[in-house]
Amino acid sequence: xxxxxxxxxxxxxxxxxxxxxxxxxxxxxxxxxxxxxxxxxxxxxxxxxxxxxxxxxxxxxxxxxxxxxxxxxxxxxxxxxxxxxxxxxxxxxxxxxxxxxxxxxxx
Numbered sequence: 001x002x003x004x005x006x007x008x009x010x011x012x013x014x015x016x017x018x019x020x021x022x023x024x025x026x027x028x029x030x031x032x033x034x035x036x037x038x039x040x041x042x043x044x045x046x047x048x049x050x051x052x053x054x055x056x057x058x059x060x061x062x063x064x065x066x067x068x069x070x071x072x073x074x075x076x077x078x079x080x081x082x083x084x085x086x087x088x089x090x091x092x093x094x095x096x097x098x099x100x101x102x103x104x105x106x107x
Contacts, residue, residue, distance in 0.1 A: 003028065012065050014051070016044065020069050024062040034073035035080045042090030047072045050097060071097050 002013040006023040015021040020031040051068035055061060075096035079088040 012061050014047070014065055014069060016047075020073070022062075022065050022069055024065070026062065029066060031069045031073055033070075034076040035085055037080050037083075037085050037088050038072070038076040038093075040088070040090055043072075043076075043093065046090050046093045049094070071100050074100050 002015040002021050002023040005011045005013050006025060010025055012024045013022070015023070018036075020034070022029045022031070047068060050072055051064050054064035054067055059067065072093065075093045078096050078100075079092060
């Protein structure tokens with residue numbers, strides 16, 4: 001489905017599930033991290049905000065999607081490690097993004 005949207009409409013698609021598929025005109029990627037705790041109300045909105053913020057900083061759309069998925073997932077991993085796999089809130093995700101960007105070298 002994601003690949004079809006990309007092929008027919010030229011979209012970059014982020015298809016969330018236990019794994020995240022990102023499709024773009026120049027390739028497909030799979031992110032297998034994150035964790036079940038990200039399946040909480042508002043988490044997808046946070047992901048969209050991260051991607052939009054990266055785009056606003058000048059990242060090309062596919063790169064913003066890839067980095068957004070990675071940062072969102074890694075924030076979920078950290079929250080799971082610190083708080084347990086379930087029970088954290090979407091509003092707790094954004095605070096972890098800047099430190100993750102510093103570690104990854106994207107800041």
